[in-house]
Amino acid sequence: MPRFYSPEWVEQFNQALAGIEVEGAAPGDASLAAGEREVRVAQVVRDVPARSDPLTVTLVVADRRLHLELDRGADGPAPDVTVSLDYADAAAMSRGDLTPAEAVATGRIRVRGDLSVLVAVHGLLTAAGPRLAGLSAGTDYGAEGG
Numbered sequence: 701m702p703r704f705y706s707p708e709w710v711e712q713f714n715q716a717l718a719g720i721e722v723e724g725a726a727p728g729d730a731s732l733a734a735g736e737r738e739v740r741v742a743q744v745v746r747d748v749p750a751r752s753d754p755l756t757v758t759l760v761v762a763d764r765r766l767h768l769e770l771d772r773g774a775d776g777p778a779p780d781v782t783v784s785l786d787y788a789d790a791a792a793m794s795r796g797d798l799t800p801a802e803a804v805a806t807g808r809i810r811v812r813g814d815l816s817v818l819v820a821v822h823g824l825l826t827a828a829g830p831r832l833a834g835l836s837a838g839t840d841y842g843a844e845g846g
Contacts, residue, residue: 701840704791705745705757707770709839714767716831722764722824738762741821742779748787749842759821766824781813791841 702708741759748755756771758779769776789808792798800822803809811818825832 701838703840703842704787704794705748705755705770709835710757710768710770712835712838713832716835717766717828720766720828720831722761722766738777739817739821740777740779740781741818742782743790744782744784745790746784746786759825761821761824766828779813780817781811781815783809783811783818785809794839795836795841 702712739761743757743759745755745757758769758772758776760767760769785803785808789798789803793800793803798808800809804811
């Protein structure tokens with residue numbers, strides 16, 4: 701059982717999304733659906749078990765595909781939007797115990813950048829939800845629950 705946000709977990713996430721084309725997942729968003737540009741949504745996760753520094757995980761939409769990348773440091777491209785949250789809240793959202801709307805409304809996450817990108821990517825992930833359901837069930841969330 702892979703640990704949440706471990707390299708193995710990221711690989712399984714990407715395998716679950718393999719073959720999904722953005723075009724069919726976000727019909728209302730031409731800029732993402734047509735693959736006209738690459739977009740990046742970074743998630744900066746604080747208080748990750750067994751880490752002293754925050755972890756950055758980035759969801760990338762490029763070439764009509766979605767994939768997740770672990771922190772590439774200062775060498776990576778700048779994100780279009782950055783979401784900052786605690787590990788417990790990231791795990792709760794992954795399990796479906798906390799919605800992004802609830803997290804924003806209660807101040808549990810902070811968002812900086814292009815909100816239209818965040819909304820569009822959230823729609824893509826919602827459409828991909830059935831493929832990701834098994835991943836959440838088989839994830840070790842550690843001491844934070846699950």
